[in-house]
Amino acid sequence: MPEGDTVWRTARSLDQALSGSTLTGVNFRVPELATVDLTGQMINETLARGKHLLTRIGTDHTLHTHLKMEGAWHLYRPESPWRRPRHEARVVLRTPRWNAVGFALGVVELLARDDEHSAVGHLGPDLLGPDWDPAEAVRRLLAAPDRPLVEALLDQRNLAGLGNLYVNELCFLSGAHPRSRVGDLPDLTRLVHRAAALLRANRERTEQATTGDTRRGHTTWVYRRERAACRRCGTRIEVAMTGPAGRERATYWCPACQPA
Numbered sequence: 446m447p448e449g450d451t452v453w454r455t456a457r458s459l460d461q462a463l464s465g466s467t468l469t470g471v472n473f474r475v476p477e478l479a480t481v482d483l484t485g486q487m488i489n490e491t492l493a494r495g496k497h498l499l500t501r502i503g504t505d506h507t508l509h510t511h512l513k514m515e516g517a518w519h520l521y522r523p524e525s526p527w528r529r530p531r532h533e534a535r536v537v538l539r540t541p542r543w544n545a546v547g548f549a550l551g552v553v554e555l556l557a558r559d560d561e562h563s564a565v566g567h568l569g570p571d572l573l574g575p576d577w578d579p580a581e582a583v584r585r586l587l588a589a590p591d592r593p594l595v596e597a598l599l600d601q602r603n604l605a606g607l608g609n610l611y612v613n614e615l616c617f618l619s620g621a622h623p624r625s626r627v628g629d630l631p632d633l634t635r636l637v638h639r640a641a642a643l644l645r646a647n648r649e650r651t652e653q654a655t656t657g658d659t660r661r662g663h664t665t666w667v668y669r670r671e672r673a674a675c676r677r678c679g680t681r682i683e684v685a686m687t688g689p690a691g692r693e694r695a696t697y698w699c700p701a702c703q704p705a
């Protein structure tokens with residue numbers, strides 16, 4: 446699942462390529478929008494809110510998309526071949542210089558501009574947003590002090606932008622077991638600041654690293670390292686499925702560095 450830094454970079458790419466251009470064609474490959482035609486309207490901007498993308502078109506419309514698990518936006522010159530199968534395309538925005546193709550998007554919906562809050566109004570402070578508010582993120586996290594740390598950090602209503610990779614890494618960096626109560630963490634403020642620093646450090650690069658080492662196989666402390674030796678103490682990293690039924694995720698931790 447893409448993390449907030451990936452979505453931020455996607456928004457910047459779309460914004461730089463498309464903003465100020467007039468749509469020469471639009472294809473929505475989702476049934477509800479199949480008859481919508483925005484040809485002739487100008488793309489004003491694309492911005493990220495947490496892991497949501499908002500592309501503002503004309504004076505009245507906002508295209509809301511979300512990458513969810515497998516989604517991606519690609520930019521192509523009009524004559525260039527696509528790098529993913531055509532049947533995965535959910536929306537195509539055509540401009541004179543670029544075609545933007547959204548593949549396998551988890552959400553594609555067209556909102557009225559003044560209704561954007563219906564898509565993103567529930568989000569907590571945006572880790573990469575201009576209005577990032579760490580104190581508010583801490584306040585929201587502590588409003589439900591009994592929740593497992595890993596679940597509280599993944600809940601975009603508390604703070605927006607973290608996915609499973611960063612959440613697992615933040616638990617390790619804080620020495621906290623992922624299932625510990627969020628209210629028991631001695632310094633939640635430090636964790637929240639660290640979360641923002643990690644996303645900021647990674648938003649300019651395609652290889653995400655929480656260790657400071659972007660070499661393949663060296664990028665994480667615990668994420669996707671089950672049965673490997675902890676980089677700090679040598680203990681075997683453990684993995685378990687956690688979270689509510691139907692939305693379980695793999696959670697990784699070092700039992701020595703992150704005691705229960």
Ligand SMILES: [Zn+2]
Pocket residue numbers: 675676677678679680699700701702703
């Ligand atoms: Zn360890």
